[in-house]
Amino acid sequence: MPLPEGIEVVGWPTGAEHEVSGSPYRRARAAAFMGRRIIEEQTARSWPWVSALPVDALAALPDALDGAAFLDRWGETGDDVTTVDPTETYPVRAATSFGGEEHRRAEAALVALERHDGAALGPLMAASHAGYDAMGLGHPAATAAVDEILDRDGVHGARSSGGGSGGTVVVLCERGALDDVGNLIR
Secondary structure, three states, X not given: OOOOOOEEEEEEEOOOOOOOOOHHHHHHHHHHHHHHHHHHHHHOOOOOOHHHOOHHHHOOXXXXXXXHHHHHHHOOOOOOOOOOOOOOEXXXXXXXXXXXXXXXXXXXXXXXXXXXXXXXXXXXXXHHHHHHHHOOOOOHHHHHHXXXXXXXXXXXXXXXXXXXXXXXXXXXXXXXXXXXXXXXXX
C-alpha cells in the first residue's frame, strides 16, 4: 500500500543490539500463551492465535503471574515452543493483549493509508511502542530514540521495530525531515 504523498519511513538505529531469542522475548511469548490458556479455560473455547482472543476476556487476566502459580493451576500453555519458568514472573495481561491490539492497530493503519492520512499513524505507532514496553520488550535505547525523534519537526510517529529489545526504531516522517541524520536506514 503506498504511503501518503510526501511521507517516508526510515529506520533509526538505536545502537543497542537487537535480540529476539533472549529472555525478554521468551518471557513475553510465554506470558501471551499463559493468557491464552487462562482465557480458554474460562470460556471453554480455544483459539488458534493469541491475537484472536476476545477483547472482553483480556481484562480478567492478571497483570502479572508467577510461573509456579501458573503451572500449579494450568499445567502448561498449550504452545510447544514456550516453557514456563516457575521462578519467573510474567506480564500476562500486557503480553496477551498485545497481539490483538497490534492487529487492530494494523487494520486502523491500513484505513489511514487508504485515506492518505499520515498524521493518524503517529498515535498508532506510539501505542505499539508502549505495548512493547508494557510486556518487557522495550529497551532504554529505543525509548530514548523515540523520545528524541518525536521532538523533531516533520516526524509523525516512531516505534520499536520487529520484536523490540533494541535494534532499530521505525520512523514515519515528512520526506527529507531527517536528511540531516546519518546512519538512517532508507
